[in-house]
Amino acid sequence: MGIYLKGRSFLKMNQKMNNFDLNSYLLKKRKQINAALINFLNCNSNSSLISRAMEHSLMAGGKRIRPILCLSASEAVGGKSDDTLRAPCALEMIHTYSLIHDDLPAMDDDDLRRGKPTCHIAFDEATAILAGDALLTLAFEILSSIELTNKNNVFKWLRVINTIAKASGYNGMIEGQIKDIAAEGKQLGLEDLEEMHVLKTGALIEASIITGAILGNGSFEQIEKLKIYAKNIGLAFQVTDDILNVEGDPVIMGKDIGTDQAREKSTYPSILGLDKSKEFAKNLVSNALQTLEYFDNKSNPLRAIAHYTIDRKR
Amino acid sequence: MGIYLKGRSFLKMNQKMNNFDLNSYLLKKRKQINAALINFLNCNSNSSLISRAMEHSLMAGGKRIRPILCLSASEAVGGKSDDTLRAPCALEMIHTYSLIHDDLPAMDDDDLRRGKPTCHIAFDEATAILAGDALLTLAFEILSSIELTNKNNVFKWLRVINTIAKASGYNGMIEGQIKDIAAEGKQLGLEDLEEMHVLKTGALIEASIITGAILGNGSFEQIEKLKIYAKNIGLAFQVTDDILNVEGDPVIMGKDIGTDQAREKSTYPSILGLDKSKEFAKNLVSNALQTLEYFDNKSNPLRAIAHYTIDRKR
Numbered sequence: 001m002g003i004y005l006k007g008r009s010f011l012k013m014n015q016k017m018n019n020f021d022l023n024s025y026l027l028k029k030r031k032q033i034n035a036a037l038i039n040f041l042n043c044n045s046n047s048s049l050i051s052r053a054m055e056h057s058l059m060a061g062g063k064r065i066r067p068i069l070c071l072s073a074s075e076a077v078g079g080k081s082d083d084t085l086r087a088p089c090a091l092e093m094i095h096t097y098s099l100i101h102d103d104l105p106a107m108d109d110d111d112l113r114r115g116k117p118t119c120h121i122a123f124d125e126a127t128a129i130l131a132g133d134a135l136l137t138l139a140f141e142i143l144s145s146i147e148l149t150n151k152n153n154v155f156k157w158l159r160v161i162n163t164i165a166k167a168s169g170y171n172g173m174i175e176g177q178i179k180d181i182a183a184e185g186k187q188l189g190l191e192d193l194e195e196m197h198v199l200k201t202g203a204l205i206e207a208s209i210i211t212g213a214i215l216g217n218g219s220f221e222q223i224e225k226l227k228i229y230a231k232n233i234g235l236a237f238q239v240t241d242d243i244l245n246v247e248g249d250p251v252i253m254g255k256d257i258g259t260d261q262a263r264e265k266s267t268y269p270s271i272l273g274l275d276k277s278k279e280f281a282k283n284l285v286s287n288a289l290q291t292l293e294y295f296d297n298k299s300n301p302l303r304a305i306a307h308y309t310i311d312r313k314r
Numbered sequence: 315m316g317i318y319l320k321g322r323s324f325l326k327m328n329q330k331m332n333n334f335d336l337n338s339y340l341l342k343k344r345k346q347i348n349a350a351l352i353n354f355l356n357c358n359s360n361s362s363l364i365s366r367a368m369e370h371s372l373m374a375g376g377k378r379i380r381p382i383l384c385l386s387a388s389e390a391v392g393g394k395s396d397d398t399l400r401a402p403c404a405l406e407m408i409h410t411y412s413l414i415h416d417d418l419p420a421m422d423d424d425d426l427r428r429g430k431p432t433c434h435i436a437f438d439e440a441t442a443i444l445a446g447d448a449l450l451t452l453a454f455e456i457l458s459s460i461e462l463t464n465k466n467n468v469f470k471w472l473r474v475i476n477t478i479a480k481a482s483g484y485n486g487m488i489e490g491q492i493k494d495i496a497a498e499g500k501q502l503g504l505e506d507l508e509e510m511h512v513l514k515t516g517a518l519i520e521a522s523i524i525t526g527a528i529l530g531n532g533s534f535e536q537i538e539k540l541k542i543y544a545k546n547i548g549l550a551f552q553v554t555d556d557i558l559n560v561e562g563d564p565v566i567m568g569k570d571i572g573t574d575q576a577r578e579k580s581t582y583p584s585i586l587g588l589d590k591s592k593e594f595a596k597n598l599v600s601n602a603l604q605t606l607e608y609f610d611n612k613s614n615p616l617r618a619i620a621h622y623t624i625d626r627k628r
Contacts, residue, residue, distance in 0.1 A: 282441060
């Protein structure tokens with residue numbers, strides 16, 4: 001309870017301190033990221049079926065939270081932006097591939113994503129599987145680009161590739177999806193639910209932030225602090241997703257609500273109830289903000305994103 | 315016809331010259347590769363469902379032709395073997411992922427592979443999709459390993475990652491699979507058939523050979539020569555696959571024959587007939603052998619593999 005109250009005070013203090021205009025920041029970054037994504041996709045592409053399927057899902061209006069976290073973490077440690085935005089783009093490609101495969105009939109069997117037909121509905125199942133495969137592969141292609149890599153930075157990029165591969169793989173995001181599928185129709189305990197989310201969404205969010213810090217030449221200590229920040233907002237993000245699935249506005253979100261309950265999925269509201277879930281999310285954000293006390297005001301974007309994690313409507 | 319005869323003479327000459335014991339070589343390499351594969355898979359794994367599914371397909375007794383080509387190409391340019399065999403293992407992981415996804419009900423819908431139930435039969439469709447995803451991701455994880463990479467070799471490994479990613483992606487292997495699916499029920503011309511195979515199987519075979527040459531510190535000229543070798547044996551390999559599907563022994567191959575004809579697939583025998591297909595394959599192998607004249611007897615394994623490409627029974 002002590003930690004909880006301490007967390008709350010950080011939440012209030014930071015809300016007052018923070019005059020940072022997050023909306024403009026997010027809009028600007030999203031625009032840059034979208035331009036870079038379409039640029040990477042269209043390099044060498046001849047409007048083939050596969051690249052149209054990749055574009056369909058990649059450009060369907062995502063929040064771009066992972067690439068933005070990558071950029072904000074780099075800024076927080078004093079790094080300059082890499083103009084090609086290839087690490088942020090690779091992270092969004094991997095996130096999108098995971099959504100395409102999760103939506104398949106053999107998995108969640110979802111027809112709508114971000115208000116648009118899912119990839120296997122807009123195209124077909126085979127094309128959707130391959131479009132996911134291709135986005136995952138393209139992520140590693142752009143991360144390892146010889147043309148774009150300054151020889152002095154090669155080791156940094158190898159670390160980035162390794163960080164992202166580990167987080168996305170069978171000890172990270174993929175294991176999270178396996179656990180999610182295994183949990184269907186069961187009521188999980190709080191610990192199992194947290195473990196599933198830490199793997200399924202937390203691992204790639206953490207990798208996004210670490211990647212940004214590596215590319216921005218962050219110190220070992222800075223990276224360790226940012227891992228704590230990442231773990232907290234990653235989980236807060238998921239708790240908020242669960243809450244929005246209960247009481248969000250389907251028009252704003254571009255997807256149906258109440259689907260978790262209909263599928264009898266274990267969620268934070270189903271275990272803790274809505275009020276306790278909201279408190280839990282706030283507490284996580286407070287912890288994240290407390291960790292950022294180690295950084296100067298270049299971490300204001302990360303501060304504002306921590307608030308956004310639970311304040312967002314979609 | 316001139317080139318063809320020239321090719322034939324190389325085929326005969328090399329058969330006489332070559333006292334190299336390929337069977338022992340292949341057996342030894344396969345054993346090393348299998349040990350390395352299981353080692354990479356079991357690192358950090360706790361016998362989870364996903365790692366069992368990955369192991370099921372990865373250890374189902376493949377020929378390991380891509381990893382062996384990688385090792386032989388490295389030897390041909392005078393390189394020493396990397397004890398961890400991580401590039402060969404990554405190539406086999408990517409090959410296996412592509413087989414798992416190709417076998418899915420939404421694609422070729424195959425129940426048997428290498429004489430064993432395919433991944434989605436032994437497990438289920440969702441697990442098979444994720445096991446494929448996980449093998450692809452693990453390939454890039456081991457290629458980018460910080461622990462295993464000597465700092466002096468970092469740039470070489472970045473080149474390897476990029477080479478493999480490009481070959482596997484939407485301008486390589488995946489585009490080949492898209493073309494293969496699109497060709498179902500159509501009779502392709504020889505040019506379209508070749509283009510499909512160059513992408514679907516040729517690209518990764520070429521990447522295997524280039525990767526070996528990069529890691530063995532091959533010169534630009536050596537790598538260019540090996541590309542020509544790779545293109546020729548890659549296609550010869552596919553033509554032979556088509557021939558074996560007509561007249562191979564299903565017991566030796568561990569899979570049914572006649573399936574191409576039953577599916578009305580375009581193949582070399584269906585377009586050229588059996589005899590002309592065999593001549594075409596021999597000619598490709600002759601071209602490959604001719605290219606190897608540029609190398610000394612350290613390329614004997616590559617020479618022997620060129621012969622094996624068309625002489626094999628499975």
